[in-house]
Each structure stands twice: as C-alpha cells, then as structure tokens.
Amino acid sequence: MQRLPTAISKAPTAGAFIFKFRLPSGWVLAALLIAMLTLVPVAVVLSSLITPEREIWTHLVEYQLPQLLTNTFWLVLGVGLGVAIIGVSLAWLTAVCEFPGRRQFSWALLLPLAIPAYVTAFVAIGLLDFTGPVQTLAREWWGPIEFPPIRSSGGVIAVMTLALYPYVYLIARNAFLTQGKHALEVAQSLGLSPTVGFFRVALPMARPWIVGGVMLALMETLADFGTVAVFNYDTFTTAIYKAWFSLFSLQAASQLASLLIVFVLVVLLAEQQTRTRMHYTQTGKHSVQARILLTGARAWLAAGFCLAVLALGFIIPVTQLLLWASEVVEQDLDARYLDFFWHSLALASFAALLAGAVALLLSYSARQHPGLLLRMTARIATIGYALPGAVLAVGVFIPVAWLDNQFVAAGWVQSPLLQGSLMVMLLAYLVRFLAVAHSPIESQMHRITRSVDEAARSLGVSGVSLIARVHLPMLRGGLLTAAALVFVDVMKEMPITLMTRPFGWDTLAVRVFEMTSGGEWNRAALPAVALVLAGLAPVVVLTRYRSK
Amino acid sequence: MLLELKHVSQSYAARRVLRDLSFVLNTGDIGCLLGPSGCGKTTVLRAIAGFEPITGGEIVLNGERVSAPGFIVPAEKRRIGMVFQDYALFPHLNVAANVGFGLHGQSRTERNKRVEELLQTVGLGGSGQAYPHELSGGQQQRVALARALAPCPNLLLMDEPFSNLDVELRERLSLEVRDILKQQGATAIIVTHDQHEAFAMGDMIGVMHDGEIQQWDKAYNLYHLPKNRFVADFVGQGVLLPGKVLDANQVEIELGTLYSKTPGACSPVGCNEGSNKGSEVEVLLRPDDIIHDDASPLLAQVEHKAFRGADILYTLRLPGGNRVLSLVPSHHNHAIGEWIGIRLEVDHVVAFPKIKNAAS
Numbered sequence: 001m002q003r004l005p006t007a008i009s010k011a012p013t014a015g016a017f018i019f020k021f022r023l024p025s026g027w028v029l030a031a032l033l034i035a036m037l038t039l040v041p042v043a044v045v046l047s048s049l050i051t052p053e054r055e056i057w058t059h060l061v062e063y064q065l066p067q068l069l070t071n072t073f074w075l076v077l078g079v080g081l082g083v084a085i086i087g088v089s090l091a092w093l094t095a096v097c098e099f100p101g102r103r104q105f106s107w108a109l110l111l112p113l114a115i116p117a118y119v120t121a122f123v124a125i126g127l128l129d130f131t132g133p134v135q136t137l138a139r140e141w142w143g144p145i146e147f148p149p150i151r152s153s154g155g156v157i158a159v160m161t162l163a164l165y166p167y168v169y170l171i172a173r174n175a176f177l178t179q180g181k182h183a184l185e186v187a188q189s190l191g192l193s194p195t196v197g198f199f200r201v202a203l204p205m206a207r208p209w210i211v212g213g214v215m216l217a218l219m220e221t222l223a224d225f226g227t228v229a230v231f232n233y234d235t236f237t238t239a240i241y242k243a244w245f246s247l248f249s250l251q252a253a254s255q256l257a258s259l260l261i262v263f264v265l266v267v268l269l270a271e272q273q274t275r276t277r278m279h280y281t282q283t284g285k286h287s288v289q290a291r292i293l294l295t296g297a298r299a300w301l302a303a304g305f306c307l308a309v310l311a312l313g314f315i316i317p318v319t320q321l322l323l324w325a326s327e328v329v330e331q332d333l334d335a336r337y338l339d340f341f342w343h344s345l346a347l348a349s350f351a352a353l354l355a356g357a358v359a360l361l362l363s364y365s366a367r368q369h370p371g372l373l374l375r376m377t378a379r380i381a382t383i384g385y386a387l388p389g390a391v392l393a394v395g396v397f398i399p400v401a402w403l404d405n406q407f408v409a410a411g412w413v414q415s416p417l418l419q420g421s422l423m424v425m426l427l428a429y430l431v432r433f434l435a436v437a438h439s440p441i442e443s444q445m446h447r448i449t450r451s452v453d454e455a456a457r458s459l460g461v462s463g464v465s466l467i468a469r470v471h472l473p474m475l476r477g478g479l480l481t482a483a484a485l486v487f488v489d490v491m492k493e494m495p496i497t498l499m500t501r502p503f504g505w506d507t508l509a510v511r512v513f514e515m516t517s518g519g520e521w522n523r524a525a526l527p528a529v530a531l532v533l534a535g536l537a538p539v540v541v542l543t544r545y546r547s548k
Numbered sequence: 549m550l551l552e553l554k555h556v557s558q559s560y561a562a563r564r565v566l567r568d569l570s571f572v573l574n575t576g577d578i579g580c581l582l583g584p585s586g587c588g589k590t591t592v593l594r595a596i597a598g599f600e601p602i603t604g605g606e607i608v609l610n611g612e613r614v615s616a617p618g619f620i621v622p623a624e625k626r627r628i629g630m631v632f633q634d635y636a637l638f639p640h641l642n643v644a645a646n647v648g649f650g651l652h653g654q655s656r657t658e659r660n661k662r663v664e665e666l667l668q669t670v671g672l673g674g675s676g677q678a679y680p681h682e683l684s685g686g687q688q689q690r691v692a693l694a695r696a697l698a699p700c701p702n703l704l705l706m707d708e709p710f711s712n713l714d715v716e717l718r719e720r721l722s723l724e725v726r727d728i729l730k731q732q733g734a735t736a737i738i739v740t741h742d743q744h745e746a747f748a749m750g751d752m753i754g755v756m757h758d759g760e761i762q763q764w765d766k767a768y769n770l771y772h773l774p775k776n777r778f779v780a781d782f783v784g785q786g787v788l789l790p791g792k793v794l795d796a797n798q799v800e801i802e803l804g805t806l807y808s809k810t811p812g813a814c815s816p817v818g819c820n821e822g823s824n825k826g827s828e829v830e831v832l833l834r835p836d837d838i839i840h841d842d843a844s845p846l847l848a849q850v851e852h853k854a855f856r857g858a859d860i861l862y863t864l865r866l867p868g869g870n871r872v873l874s875l876v877p878s879h880h881n882h883a884i885g886e887w888i889g890i891r892l893e894v895d896h897v898v899a900f901p902k903i904k905n906a907a908s
Contacts, residue, residue: 013905078615091787107656171891281830310732313804315608384883394648401860447639449634449636451633451634451636452628452638454597454599454623454632454636455630455632455636455637455638456638456649457599457623457624458623458624458628458630458650458696458701458705459624459629459649459650459695459698460625460627460652460699461624461649462622462623462624469649470638470640473638473640474638474639474640474642476640
C-alpha cells in the first residue's frame with residue numbers, strides 16, 4: 001500500500017519526458033493515461049512482492065505454497081503438453097491431409113472455444129463422478145469397479161486441454177496453411193517421406209506459431225479460476241479468492257497475486273518473444289495444394305481422432321447441458337433469471353462499449369502520432385489479456401480503495417464511494433479485455449492509409465467531417481467485432497465478477513459458480529446454456545474470417 | 549499562368565529534399581515531373597497540394613500565394629484535385645458516392661447528374677452502384693480520376709497514376725487520360741518515373757534529380773537538346789564520345805566532323821564561342837544519330853545486339869575502341885563480330901565539357 005504514491009507519481013514524469021520534445025497533444029496524454037490503467041494494477045500487485053509481510057508469508061510458506069506450486073506446476077506442464085499435441089496434430093490433419101469429413105472438421109474443431117472451460121469442467125464431473133451416470137451404469141453392468149478419481153490433476157488437465165486446444169489448433173493451422181506446400185515438396189524431392197518431412201520441415205517452420213499458441217493457452221490456464229474451483233484443485237487463483245472472501249485478508253490475496261503475476265509475466269515475455277519471430281515465409285493465398293491423401297485405416301483413424309476430440313470437447317458437453325437444462329427449466333426459470341440476464345447483458349454491453357471506445361482512442365492516437373512512444377504505449381496498455389482476473393481484481397481494488405480513503409479523509413464524501421461500485425468491476429474488465437477490442441480495430445485502422453485522409457482533404461473534407469464520413473464508417477466492422485468479442489468474454493468472465501461485483505449483482509456466470517459450488521449440475525446447466533449460445537458468436541466470426 | 553513555383557525549397561531535419569525549384573504551368577497545360585525514385589518529385593506534388601509545408605520560396609496558384617515558409621493554405625481550401633498512387637478510394641462507399649464525395653452544397657439531382665456525366669467520361673457509365681473492391685485496377689484508376697475531377701478543381705495532381713497497372717493498360721490509359729483532361733480543359737501535373745508516360749502525356753516535362761529541376765522543357769528538347777549530362781543520360785539512350793571543338797559550330801570526333809545547323813545551338817557548351825576553340829568535350833550520340841548504310845566506308849563491328857521487333861539496337865565497336873549505339877530496321881540482321889557500314893546523321897550537336905579522369 002505505501003508503494004502506491006510512487007507508482008502514481010510516475011505519470012507526470014513520463015509526461016514531462018515528452019514535453020521536452022514537443023507539447024504532448026491530447027492524443028498522447030489519452031494514450032498514456034490508458035496505459036496507466038494497466039500499469040497501476042500491475043505495479044500495485046508487484047509492489048507487494050517487494051514488501052512482503054512476514055506473518056502472512058510464514059503462514060503461506062508453511063501451509064499453502066507447497067501445494068499451490070505443485071498443483072500449478074503439473075497443471076502448466078500437463079495442459080501445455082496436451083494442447084500442443086492435440087492442437088498441432090489436428091491442425092496438421094485438417095491443413096495438409098485429406099480424409100472423410102476434413103472440411104467439416106476444420107471449422108467444427110473450433111467449436112469448443114464457445115464453451116467456457118468451467119462449464120466443460122462441471123459437465124465432466126457430473127458425468128464421471130462416483131454418482132454420475134457413467135459410473136452408475138458401469139456398476140450396474142459389471143458390479144463394483146474402481147475408477148480413477150475424476151477430481152485429480154489428470155481430470156483438470158484433460159478438461160483444460162479440451163477447452164484450450166483450439167488456440168494452438170487455430171494458430172498452427174494458419175501456419176501450416178501459409179508456410180506453403182513448396183517447402184514440403186522440396187523435402188519430398190530430396191527423398192523424405194511426408195511423415196519425416198512433417199517432423200524435419202513443417203514442424204520446425206511452424207514452431208514460433210505453435211509456441212505462441214501454447215503460451216496463449218498457458219496464460220488462460222494460469223488465469224483460470226472457474227475450472228479449478230469446480231475440481232477443488234487449489235491454484236493461485238482459488239487461493240486468492242479464498243484469501244479475499246473466507247479470510248478477508250487483502251494482504252494475503254495480494255501476496256499470492258504478486259507470485260502469480262511473476263509466472264504470468266514470464267509466460268507473457270515468452271509469448272512476445274515468439275511474436276517477433278513469426279514471419280510468413282510465403283504470404284498470399286492458400287495455394288490450391290495437393291493434400292496428402294489418407295486411405296483405408298489411416299483415413300478412418302484420422303476421422304475418428306477428430307470426431308473423438310469434437311465429441312469430448314463439444315458434442316457431449318452440449319448435449320448433457322441441454323438434457324440437464326430441460327430437467328430444471330420449468331421449476332428454475334423464474335423472475336431471478338430476469339435479473340441474471342439483465343445483469344450479464346448490462347455489464348457485458350457496457351464493458352463492450354467502454355473497451356471499444358478506449359481501444360479506438362488508443363488506436364487513433366497511435367495513428368495521429370506514429371512513432372515508438374505510442375507504439376510502446378499501446379503495447380503496454382494491451383498486456384491485460386495475460387493478467388488473471390483474480391490478480392486484476394486485487395490490483396484494481398487496492399488503488400481504488402486507497403483513493404476512496406483519501407476522499408473520505410479529505411472530507412469530500414461521507415463514506416467510500418468507489419469500492420463496491422460497478423466502476424471497479426468495469427475498470428478491471430477494461431484492463432483485462434482491452435487487447436481483445438484493440439486488435440480488430442487496429443487491423444482496420446491500418447486500412448485507413450495516409451492517402452485516404454489526403455484524398456478526403458483534397459476534396460474539401462477535413463476535421464470532424466472527415467472522421468464522421470470516412471474514418472468511422474471504415475472502422476465500423478472492426479468496432480463491431482471488438483464489441484462482440486468483449487461482450488462474450490465479459491459474459492463468461494468469473495473471478496473479476498465474483499470478487500468485485502456490487503452486492504446483489506449476480507450474473508449468469510455467478511449463478512453457474514454458485515450452483516456448481518453446491519454440486520447442483522443440472523441447475524448450473526441452465527445459465528451455462530445461455531453462455532454457450534453467446535460464445536458461439538465469436539466462433540462463427542472466426543470461421544467466417546478463415547473461409548475468406 | 550495558373551501555377552508558379554518560385555525558388556521552392558524544403559528540408560526534413562538536416563536533409564534538403566527540394567532546392568531552388570522554379571517552374572510555371574499555364575492553364576490547360578499538362579505538366580510532368582519525371583525522375584528516378586527519391587528525386588523529390590512526389591514531395592513537389594505534395595507541397596503544391598498543401599500536404600507539406602515548404603521551407604523556402606513560394607507557391608502561387610491563380611495569382612494567390614498558397615505556400616511560403618511558415619504559411620500554408622490548407623489542402624482542403626485549395627481546390628486542387630489529387631489522384632493517388634494507390635487510388636485511395638473510400639472502400640465503404642460505392643463508385644457513385646466516391647465520385648460525389650467532394651461535391652458540396654449541390655442538390656441531389658445536380659450531384660447525381662455530375663457523377664453520371666463523369667462516369668460516362670471515364671468510360672464507367674452505369675457502374676455507380678459497384679464497390680471499389682469489385683473493380684479492376686484500371687477501373688479503380690478511372691474512378692479515382694473521376695472523383696478528383698468532379699468538383700472542377702483548379703489543378704489536378706496525379707502521383708504515379710499508372711504504376712500499379714500492367715504495361716499494356718498503362719500505355720492505353722495514359723493516352724485516354726490525356727484526352728479526358730484535355731476535353732475537361734483541366735490543368736494537371738503528373739509525377740512519373742516512366743519517360744514514355746511523360747512523353748505521351750506532358751505538354752511540359754520537368755526532369756528532376758536530387759531535389760532540383762534539371763530541365764523544364766518540351767519532350768523533343770529533352771531528348772535532342774538536353775541541358776546537362778543527367779538529362780542526357782536519363783532521357784533516352786545514347787553514348788558520349790570524346791571530341792574536340794574545332795571552330796564555330798564544328799566538333800571533331802572519331803567518326804568525322806559534326807556541324808551544328810543552327811549557329812550557337814551546339815548545346816550546352818556553345819561551340820561557336822572562340823574561347824572554347826580547341827577544348828576537349830564529350831559529344832552525345834543517340835541511337836538514331838547513327839544510320840546503318842552498307843555503302844558507307846565507315847565501318848564498325850557488331851559487339852552486341854538486342855532484337856526489338858521492328859528494329860534492332862546494335863552496340864557497335866569503332867576501330868578506335870569507342871562504342872556507339874545504332875537503331876536499325878530489323879531486316880538488317882547482322883551477326884555478332886561482323887563489320888557493318890555506318891554513317892552519321894546528327895541534327896543537333898550536344899557536347900559537354902570533358903570531365904577529368906572520366907572513364908567513358
């Protein structure tokens with residue numbers, strides 16, 4: 001806490017730095033301010049690493065840390081390997097090979113993206129637990145048999161792998177499609193079989209992309225709260241949540257958050273590192289390439305593998321959700337659901353608008369002032385996608401509470417104004433999802449070249465009229481995509497919502513959390529269906545992009 | 549006189565991009581700025597359009613000063629149309645809306661009438677509802693032209709307008725665009741690095757190098773009476789042969805003595821001035837100055853040949869070791885190594901002072 005003034009005083013220093021060269025315009029100031037929104041929570045959380053509180057640390061080290069570290073280690077290792085193997089093999093099959101159903105699988109394999117990992121998690125437990133239908137049926141047929149426990153490292157890893165492999169699949173598939181057939185043909189002309197060619201040519205060429213995809217999946221793994229909570233598998237995010245709610249210890253929560261953020265920053269660094277190495281070896285169209293034709297048993301094996309992943313990751317969970325939901329829909333769907341819907345909808349819409357507007361501002365200011373300063377600013381402002389929601393909740397709450405106390409001390413307000421308001425929650429959403437909104441807007445911004453502006457000016461159109469008649473219409477698609485993506489992400493978001501929502505502001509995701517905490521899978525299915533429906537929207541967008 | 553540039557210069561940081569640039573363009577004329585990439589020609593265009601400030605001199609449009617150091621009339625107030633290299637069509641608007649974009653303060657019917665009239669002019673009548681991405685490169689080019697012409701600008705600027713098109717289309721369109729501009733009575737400046745394009749379109753052509761205009765002249769004069777070595781080298785083909793000024797209008801080279809028909813026009817050294825008598829010069833010989841003639845006693849050896857369809861460009865080696873180029877109808881097909889007869893037919897004697905230690 002006492003480090004905070006230092007963190008905030010950085011703002012004017014940074015401003016003065018540019019001041020030497022030229023007057024900072026409103027654009028530059030706005031961009032720097034946005035970057036501060038991201039930097040302050042990170043700095044606040046990291047600062048508690050530098051100022052450890054002895055008592056809390058002793059407690060943590062003795063009782064919690066060994067378990068948390070072991071769990072996190074196995075989770076990261078298992079999910080990392082799992083998504084790499086499944087994602088790359090599916091990408092290779094659908095991008096380069098030919099077998100029955102390949103075209104359908106190539107988009108259908110993205111569908112698991114629509115289901116939040118915590119939903120797959122509770123469906124898996126509901127199905128496979130001791131009292132679940134699978135084990136019950138098995139006992140009926142074959143008598144008492146021993147199943148491996150589903151609530152274990154293996155279970156969590158399997159569920160997370162099924163939920164997160166699409167990140168690797170999507171990116172690796174693009175890499176295989178764009179690296180061109182020529183490299184592989186050269187390998188074949190030099191006497192390598194397709195299989196050997198895959199391991200010696202295609203895989204090494206695609207490595208930066210694959211590593212990038214795995215890093216994204218690992219960020220999600222480290223950030224995950226809902227899945228591990230369903231499995232009672234303690235990681236840093238659940239520990240932060242417990243410290244926050246059960247122990248009411250902000251200090252313990254921030255100490256844990258500071259450790260987690262170090263892991264995250266390491267992964268983030270690795271991911272940013274691989275990005276610079278992603279150069280397309282062959283740009284342009286996906287060549288109409290001769291695919292490797294799989295025949296006989298190999299073809300059916302390939303199709304079977306794709307189908308199995310799709311079934312486990314999407315078809316079975318969705319079917320089970322629908323069954324459960326239909327069981328309870330009559331008794332459960334009452335007036336409270338209007339509130340859940342309304343809250344989810346309002347929060348997601350507002351966050352989408354906010355993130356869209358801020359991302360637009362950020363992208364626009366970088367356009368008005370091309371150069372290293374604003375490029376770095378945008379880079380910093382958008383690292384929030386790597387920050388776990390539980391960490392952000394802590395990082396945003398602490399400075400806001402501090403501000404509140406200052407206001408009260410100054411006598412401006414009677415009681416704390418900001419904490420416990422929607423503002424904290426929206427701020428945390430904004431930081432977390434700014435990158436999601438920024439990238440589609442940024443990619444459309446690149447289409448507005450300098451000559452487009454100049455063409456308009458030479459035709460007598462400038463200033464506000466230029467923005468209204470040219471810029472906004474040209475950015476419309478990017479803005480809509482940005483808003484839609486943020487909307488869905490906020491709908492699904494769990495830890496920030498749980499930790500910072502004002503009293504009584506329950507959303508669909510909160511409802512899922514509460515029902516799964518009580519083990520009432522069928523009652524959790526009802527809100528989960530709504531979340532999956534919303535989640536399908538960005539997947540449709542993705543498949544549309546790819547088919548272009 | 550519509551446009552006048554007076555001693556315009558511009559520098560970015562320490563680098564001078566334009567230096568002491570002056571030329572005049574009359575109403576209805578088409579001017580071309582020709583030069584290799586990086587010579588500053590696009591910067592001139594952008595300065596005239598009002599997108600770039602200038603650091604020296606002034607630009608006068610229609611008798612009104614529009615640019616001077618520290619003073620600039622913004623682009624949107626100049627009524628100067630511009631066609632960009634990448635066309636810069638607005639992708640969210642259809643063709644008709646693109647063309648009508650700059651028509652302010654007119655009724656809808658007036659605007660529609662003007663748009664359709666222009667689309668007819670550029671050969672795209674009835675395509676108003678199409679979107680830019682549905683058009684070919686050549687069609688996008690025409691839309692860009694129509695859009696720039698729509699508000700009847702004082703002056704039209706075109707930046708490498710045909711560089712994104714393939715060669716055949718480029719030649720056809722450049723003639724077509726010239727006709728359209730003349731028909732509309734437009735005054736225009738076209739920037740290009742392609743001399744054929746400049747010759748085809750420009751009434752006046754400025755050859756630029758290193759931020760300076762080397763020569764502002766008609767195409768004929770640029771080719772036959774270049775003012776300096778850069779223009780001689782950049783425009784057309786040719787070689788420089790060593791020679792000596794003999795007397796008024798006379799220069800002696802290996803192939804004989806050249807006489808300038810017009811006294812004093814032995815450009816640019818002025819070989820009729822007594823002070824130059826006996827001085828060493830280099831004489832420009834174009835491929836069309838060397839005529840192949842089997843009857844001629846002057847012989848040269850074929851060293852290299854490039855077949856071009858209607859004619860062959862021979863590189864010939866003279867007995868003294870110098871090389872010349874000769875353009876010969878292609879039915880005179882001689883083998884490499886063969887000695888063939890040539891004679892001189894030089895109408896314009898162009899001689900430059902010899903550079904010490906020059907290799908050629």
